[in-house]
Amino acid sequence: MSSKYTEDHEWITVDGDIATVGITDYAQKSLGDIVFVExxxxxxxxxxxxEAGVVESxxxxxxxxxxxxxxxxxxxxxxxxxxxxxxxDPTTGGWMFKIKxxxxxxxxxxxxxxAYTAHVEGLE
Amino acid sequence: xxxxxxxxxxxxxxxxxxxxxAKMVPFAGYDMPVQYPLGVLKEHEQTRSRAGxxxxxxxxxxxxxxxxxxxxxxxxVPGDLDGLAADGVRYxxxxxDKGGIIDDLMVSKYEGDLFLVFNAACxxxxxxxxxxxxxxxxxxxxxxDRALIALQGPAAAEVLTRYIPAVRHMEFMTxxxxxxxxxxxxxxxxxxxxxxxxxxxxxxxxxEDFCRILLSEEEVEACGLGARDSLRLEAGLCLxxxxxxxxxxxxxxxxxxxxxxxxxxxxxFPGADxxxxxxxxxxxxxxxxxxxxxxxxxxxxxEITDADGNTVGMVTSGGFGPTAxxxxxxxxxxxxxxxxxxxxxxxxxxxxxxxxxxxxxIVPHNxxxx
Numbered sequence: 001m002s003s004k005y006t007e008d009h010e011w012i013t014v015d016g017d018i019a020t021v022g023i024t025d026y027a028q029k030s031l032g033d034i035v036f037v038e039x040x041x042x043x044x045x046x047x048x049x050x051e052a053g054v055v056e057s058x059x060x061x062x063x064x065x066x067x068x069x070x071x072x073x074x075x076x077x078x079x080x081x082x083x084x085x086x087x088x089d090p091t092t093g094g095w096m097f098k099i100k101x102x103x104x105x106x107x108x109x110x111x112x113x114x115a116y117t118a119h120v121e122g123l124e
Numbered sequence: 125x126x127x128x129x130x131x132x133x134x135x136x137x138x139x140x141x142x143x144x145x146a147k148m149v150p151f152a153g154y155d156m157p158v159q160y161p162l163g164v165l166k167e168h169e170q171t172r173s174r175a176g177x178x179x180x181x182x183x184x185x186x187x188x189x190x191x192x193x194x195x196x197x198x199x200x201v202p203g204d205l206d207g208l209a210a211d212g213v214r215y216x217x218x219x220x221d222k223g224g225i226i227d228d229l230m231v232s233k234y235e236g237d238l239f240l241v242f243n244a245a246c247x248x249x250x251x252x253x254x255x256x257x258x259x260x261x262x263x264x265x266x267x268x269d270r271a272l273i274a275l276q277g278p279a280a281a282e283v284l285t286r287y288i289p290a291v292r293h294m295e296f297m298t299x300x301x302x303x304x305x306x307x308x309x310x311x312x313x314x315x316x317x318x319x320x321x322x323x324x325x326x327x328x329x330x331x332e333d334f335c336r337i338l339l340s341e342e343e344v345e346a347c348g349l350g351a352r353d354s355l356r357l358e359a360g361l362c363l364x365x366x367x368x369x370x371x372x373x374x375x376x377x378x379x380x381x382x383x384x385x386x387x388x389x390x391x392x393f394p395g396a397d398x399x400x401x402x403x404x405x406x407x408x409x410x411x412x413x414x415x416x417x418x419x420x421x422x423x424x425x426x427e428i429t430d431a432d433g434n435t436v437g438m439v440t441s442g443g444f445g446p447t448a449x450x451x452x453x454x455x456x457x458x459x460x461x462x463x464x465x466x467x468x469x470x471x472x473x474x475x476x477x478x479x480x481x482x483x484x485x486i487v488p489h490n491x492x493x494x
Contacts, residue, residue, distance in 0.1 A: 032350075033165035035444035036419050036451070038473075054473065056421050058164040058444050059350060080419065 003091075004107055005116035006067045011091060012110060019068050019107075022095040023055065023086060026120050031057040034086045039075035039097050046072060046099065048106050053096060055086065068106045070099040135181035136271040136328035140335055144346050152244035154182040157348040164350035168446040171317055171355055172487075175277035176347035177338055180316075182244035185267040185325060186251070188258070189237045196261035197231065197238060200254060202374060202393045204384025208233050213297040213312045216382055217374055218253060223398030224370040225377070226253055228362060232299040232312060239299065239310060241272065241323070243364045270310075271331035276321035276355075278490060279343035284322055287337065291322060296491045304334060313492060316352060318359025318485055320492045357452055358445045360413060360484030366424055367411060367440045367454055375402035376456070378411045378484070409437065410462035413484035414453040414470070416477055421451040422470040428455055429469035429476055436461065439470065447487045457481065 004012040009027035013020045028034065036056040046052050046066035053064035075097045079085060086094035101107075111119060132155040135141075141148065146157035157179065159167060170176050188197055194205045203216035212233050218226035227250050229242040242250045255264050275284055285292040288302050294313040302309050310325040326334050338344050353363070362368045368377045373395070380403060387393060391400055416422055421444050428437035442453030457468065464483040469476040 032159065033163050035165075036421055038420065056444070058168075058354060058446075059158070061421070061423065083419070 003113060004067075004110035005113070005119070006065070006110060007119060008065055010064065010067050012067050012107075014101075014104075014107065017101050017104065018073065019070070019099045019101055020095050021052075021064075021067060021097055021099065023064065023090055024116070025090050028087050028090045028094070031055060031059070031062060033058045034083045037076075037079040037083045037086060037096065039079065040066075040072045042072050042075055044072050046070065048103075064096060066099065067110060068099050068101050069103045070101040072097055073100045074098040133182070135179055136331040137179045137181060137273075137335060140332050141179065141346075146346070146348060149349070151349060152182055154244060156182060157346070159348040159350045160346045162345055162347075164348070164354065165446050167345065167347035167351035168354050170345045171277045171319060171347055171351060172447050173278065174343040175275060175279040175283055175321070175341075175345075176317070176351065177335060177344050178274040178276065178347050178352055179271070179335075180274050180323070181271040181331070183272055184240070184242040184244065184247040184250060185270055185272060186240045186242075187234070187237050187265045187267065188240060188254070188262050189265060190262035193238050193258075193262035196258040197254070198387070199392060200257045200394065201231070202383040202387050202396070202399065203231065204386050205231060205233075205238070207384060207386065209298070211298045211300060213299050213314055217368075217379065218250065219374070219393055219395040219399065220370055221394050222370075223373040223395030223402075225364070225368045225372060225374065226250070226370065228364050228368065230312070230314065234299055234310065235301065245365060267325075269328050270325045271328050273324045273326065273331065273335060273338075274315055274317075274321060275324065275338060275344070276315045276317040276319045277343075278320060280319070280321040281492065283338065283341045283343050284324075286341070293494070294492075295494060296320075307334070316359075316361055317355035318361070318487060318489045319355070320490055353441075354443055354446060357441050357443060357454065358447055358485065358487035359489060360454065360486060362411075363441055372411070372456075373399050373402060373407060375399060376407040376409050376411065406459050408459060409456045410459050411440070411454060412457055412462050413482035413486050414439065414442070414455055414468070414479050415448075415482040415486065416451045416453070416470060416479040418477055419450060420472055420477055422453050422472055422477070422479070426453070426455075427471040428457055429471060430461065431467060431469075433469065433476060435471070436468075445486060452482075452486050453479075454484070
């Protein structure tokens with residue numbers, strides 16, 4: 001299935017009941033050089049809208065919110081040593097965490113690619 | 125970023141910043157470039173490895189004129205200005221009666237007068253304070269028609285020498301009036317990055333041409349306030365309003381060296397009765413460098429804890445140090461915790477992260493030694 005997006009510039013891809021989350025190219029460009037990523041703890045439960053992590057650029061810290069409810073099942077360990085992957089490869093190698101969804105219907109509330117593109121255009 | 129740009133002051137280089145596609149932000153009442161498309165990280169590295177060009181025209185520039193100017197200004201600062209060489213530049217402080225710091229500034233002896241450069245955010249306040257403090261003894265002439273450009277980095281001397289040969293052998297912390305073609309420049313060999321380099325005061329109408337020429341050199345890239353901040357942080361240099369302010373004394377700030385030997389004896393500056401005893405008695409708190417053990421940056425305002433988790437101080441500047449290769453910070457801790465390698469904690473997002481007091485500068489200075 002294709003990617004979903006949030007207003008906070010996160011992307012979500014879904015494989016079965018597992019959702020992978022990262023930030024969009026627009027987000028990484030706005031943040032600038034990323035120097036630190038804090039991912040949530042594996043095993044922790046999150047509700048949609050919860051603070052789930054932090055991305056720090058040279059300029060400032062920005063929160064990452066859980067786009068969906070569920071359990072954190074995996075985080076991207078590569079980002080510990082190479083946070084700049086979020087800049088260079090935001091939508092694949094720069095993924096941040098995976099959620100085992102407890103309420104997949106929440107996906108219906110997220111934007112599809114066209115809606116997100118329009119959302120970004122509205123910001124520019 | 126949403127502040128209407130019409131309410132902000134513009135520097136003489138505003139059009140050039142926009143042409144170079146800078147990201148502009150409000151800073152001290154000015155619309156200033158925080159970064160160019162190169163980005164903060166690469167602009168920082170550029171300045172450490174080659175040369176960065178910074179617009180610092182928002183800073184205040186002034187002459188202090190009159191035969192009594194030096195003695196008059198000495199009543200407001202702890203620096204020995206009288207002992208400064210005829211072309212010398214000195215970093216000094218305006219102090220208040222409680223020993224706090226009103227601003228930090230550069231004072232140069234220049235053609236028989238003094239040339240001052242002070243912080244943008246403190247401009248009006250400094251002008252009022254100096255004018256009132258010196259009374260009729262000297263005349264403060266604020267310079268409104270000159271830009272100020274910093275060319276910083278190991279290649280700065282080579283680049284600027286191509287246009288103004290006399291800059292090559294200027295000593296560190298000296299000033300010279302030199303011509304670039306028909307343009308009169310006031311040049312100091314100084315800066316705010318820890319690197320060799322110059323700050324160049326040029327007439328506003330020539331500033332853009334001057335910058336275009338420098339930017340045409342392959343060693344030079346335009347750099348914004350973002351890189352300027354990470355460079356000065358690694359170099360252990362204070363940002364007024366963050367690391368020093370009206371409540372911190374020069375001794376607490378680790379700036380004891382700015383107090384001239386003669387001035388320790390004459391005590392003829394505001395707050396001397398607070399400041400001078402702290403030299404011997406040691407202050408309660410001290411500004412220190414900080415290296416977090418992990419990768420998470422600790423920003424200004426982060427609480428510092430001791431080994432038992434008690435809050436003992438605060439980070440005043442912090443972020444990522446590209447040259448240090450990790451997070452760097454500075455802040456205030458109790459005097460007995462100020463020794464390098466002292467283990468401290470940083471309260472970041474509800475967790476106490478281990479860190480150590482670090483010797484400053486965190487990245488060694490690379491000033492010109494002749």
